[in-house]
Amino acid sequence: MTAINRTFQLGSELSVNRLGYGAMRLTGQPGNFGPYPQWEDGKALLRRAVELGVNFFDSARSYGPEHVDRLIGEAIDLQNSQTVIATKGGIDKPAPGNIQVDGSAATLTRQIDDALKNLRVDRIDLFQLHRIDPNTPLEASVAALQKAQAAGKIRFIGLSNVNRAQLDRALSVAPIASIQNRFNQAEQEQNSLVDYTAEKGIAFIPYGPLGANPMKKGATLPAQGALAWLLMRSPNIIVIPGTTSIAHLEENMTAWDFTE
Numbered sequence: 001m002t003a004i005n006r007t008f009q010l011g012s013e014l015s016v017n018r019l020g021y022g023a024m025r026l027t028g029q030p031g032n033f034g035p036y037p038q039w040e041d042g043k044a045l046l047r048r049a050v051e052l053g054v055n056f057f058d059s060a061r062s063y064g065p066e067h068v069d070r071l072i073g074e075a076i077d078l079q080n081s082q083t084v085i086a087t088k089g090g091i092d093k094p095a096p097g098n099i100q101v102d103g104s105a106a107t108l109t110r111q112i113d114d115a116l117k118n119l120r121v122d123r124i125d126l127f128q129l130h131r132i133d134p135n136t137p138l139e140a141s142v143a144a145l146q147k148a149q150a151a152g153k154i155r156f157i158g159l160s161n162v163n164r165a166q167l168d169r170a171l172s173v174a175p176i177a178s179i180q181n182r183f184n185q186a187e188q189e190q191n192s193l194v195d196y197t198a199e200k201g202i203a204f205i206p207y208g209p210l211g212a213n214p215m216k217k218g219a220t221l222p223a224q225g226a227l228a229w230l231l232m233r234s235p236n237i238i239v240i241p242g243t244t245s246i247a248h249l250e251e252n253m254t255a256w257d258f259t260e
């Protein structure tokens, strides 16, 4: 039996533990809006994740908005650690449920500067376009990210909520290090994109890895099984289960024991 590779080389350069952490739920509820009310507990959870070997954290401007980036920046010394930080831009949320998509160069540039400050870093490892703005050509959004990359503000460019044709369009402008789309054992519409990104050395970061939102009844295995299935599915998959519970975090980190 071939052993499963536990790391993925993001952008062929950064070694990432394929068992990561998604921070969206460390926010006020409902609507992932406002600061996480148990702010100090949130920091403790993030630090526990680092202790358990997590070195890939997924965030986004729209989580809070900005509060999750700030929480991670406070909890982890990203500038002086091996932790890989992934955040996103192109969506803002001025009120719960009020999603504003804007992938214009001016907005992305401003959001990158905000994220650098919030995360307390000189450079963001992975900056993902959260969603394509119907009013901005995808190529223009990617070009703006490439400009930030050339300026040393971001290391790698990622995309989220895209299909293969859109990925190809983005690739015609700049190298793309990752895709983040919804995918789990119960929702496998992205199967061909998982394989396509694997061929190209691009990370596939499935969101909703536990089938949450809402958690599918009956269809899901226990959490470790669902995560193990993803880890076994393809070597370019980096899982980012979200949890507000240290007990669940510890449970999720044992998912390797369920791979075979």
Ligand SMILES: NC(=O)c1ccc[n+]([C@@H]2O[C@H](COP(=O)([O-])OP(=O)(O)OC[C@H]3O[C@@H](n4cnc5c(N)ncnc54)[C@H](OP(=O)(O)O)[C@@H]3O)[C@@H](O)[C@H]2O)c1
Pocket: 021, 022, 023, 024, 025, 058, 059, 130, 160, 161, 180, 181, 206, 207, 208, 209, 210, 211, 212, 213, 223, 224, 240, 241, 242, 243, 244, 245, 247, 248, 249, 251, 252
């Ligand atoms: N790019 C996008 O558009 C997009 C969209 C959605 C999400 N995301 C990213 O994907 C990450 C994960 O997505 P998600 O949070 O929606 O879904 P998820 O990770 O599939 O599920 C999270 C839910 O599962 C529960 N859970 C976690 N571990 C558990 C365990 N061991 N046993 C039982 N329940 C457990 C959590 O509750 P507890 O807090 O009680 O543990 C939470 O309600 C997010 O944090 C975010 O970074 C991206």
